Amino acid sequence: MIIAEQKPFEEIKSLVGAAQKVLVVGCGTCVTVCFAGGSREAAILAASLRMASKLNGDPKEVSDVTVQRQCEWEYLDSIAEQVSAVDVVLSLGCGIGVQAIAEHFPKTWVVPGLNTAFLGLPAEQGVWVERCAACGDCILGLTAGVCPIARCSKSLLNGPCGGSQNGHCEVNPDIPCGWQLIYDRLKALGKLEMLYEIRPPKNWRTSRDGGPRKIVRPDLRLSEEE
């Protein structure tokens, strides 16, 4: 899922600026699961903004609402009225949610309340880790289900580099060496010989390097008559 974390409150206040009527919009999907932008966080942030603006002698009208998914038009339709009644929407969705609101409500000023961090999973209670770089050409079948693009600090395809020591990455002892993980799993599964092959340079066109990406599925498109 998409992992995000809330921006510092001071930054959020400055993004809201002088707006009087504020709508905090939470999202019920990924950011709810990672405790960054669900209905609970939206309500808390709205209350904090109300309190802070009151203390500042400039009380704002701050309300909050949470939609099932900010990244789908049909869920955004349900909040159209509330959106049109405010000066600013503070989205607690990921970067996709913020942009969906901007695109769906052209006349609305929308600002982000979260920093979208990465695609990952909760490794332990309160700990989220990156797992996928969305490179668009999955190689997990070559690397024992451990992604070197996302989990090697240098995204090596023929790792590990000389910076792997005691299972850690040279960049930070908190980072497990992605290639040590790949090595260990291939070894345990009796497929170490896969590492002896030289992997050719990656075609990064499917990643961000080909420009903004788009998938069109003709089989799912509605015909014009429909």
Place this chain on the structure above:
Amino acid sequence: MAEAMASNGYVSGSNLEKVLRAGHFAVTAELGPPQSADGEVIRKKAGLLRGFCDAVNITDNQTAIVRMSSIGAGAILVREGLEPVIQMTCRDRNRLAIQSDLLGAYALGMRNVLCLTGDHQTFGNHPQAKNVFDIDSVQLIQMVKTLRDERAFQCGDPLKGSEPRFFIGAAESPFADPVEFRPYRLGKKIKAGANFIQTQLVFDIPAFEAFMEKVRSLGLHQQAYILAGVGPLKSPAMAKYMKESVPGILIPDELIQRLEEAGKPWAGKSKDELTKEEKKARSEAWKQTGIEICIELIQHILRIEGVAGVHIMAIEWEEAVAPIVKGAGLYPRPVVEPLPA
């Protein structure tokens, strides 16, 4: 060794290649460019190394700290009559920039390139930078070989004119993890096209012997020239730091004890209690011991089958190279007449 274009079998005809082909125990040394535009620094360091090595490695923004470019410094070395080994990392350049820079380097007279992944930028003085890592060191080796032997760019397009004929080097860290995979990774680099290898610093001879034994059992020493990395330790603190903080560096405690022993006349006094002269004398004693240790390491390495030379990394201490090379009995350096073409 690799595919030969010339009838004498040279892939590049560089001095380093000629020395190795002639069967001499090769010596390369490292030169760190300045954090400035001062070419005089390169000329001075070149003066310290002239005659004491067969080729000079020029680092490429090592530890991710911005320095004069390897190719810029290399051009100065060529003019000074020394042979550079251009270090090229994948951290700062994509495949376009690397190929373009290598064409330029060759046109400027450079004949050896060492293909590296590169230290991560978080170590250096621009940790906010975006890194590249478009390709990795193994793929870089392949790319340089393709330029040379297939006269083609990485994309497959043919070169429109003469090709860069580099003697291709690669690095390997024998003691980084997973240790048992390191000889195989070396094999991948040789399969990719590496003609010579320069290893990470070796201080632990038994560990290096074990590595070389595996390398020999894979026949890798017959497919590329392996130069063992060596370097003088400057002080016990430096040795401890390297042992504890630099991945892939093993330093036996007895070597650290020898350095501490050398500083014993000044022991028992804190840094502030020592006069400037005393500090200098202590530093000299450490350095002398560091050079002695380095010479002994080379003498051990000379006896290990399959090692074709040493690469001396005297980091910001190029003055140490001459006494090390002389002390190890590797001076004067051979002047090799090229094999008939």
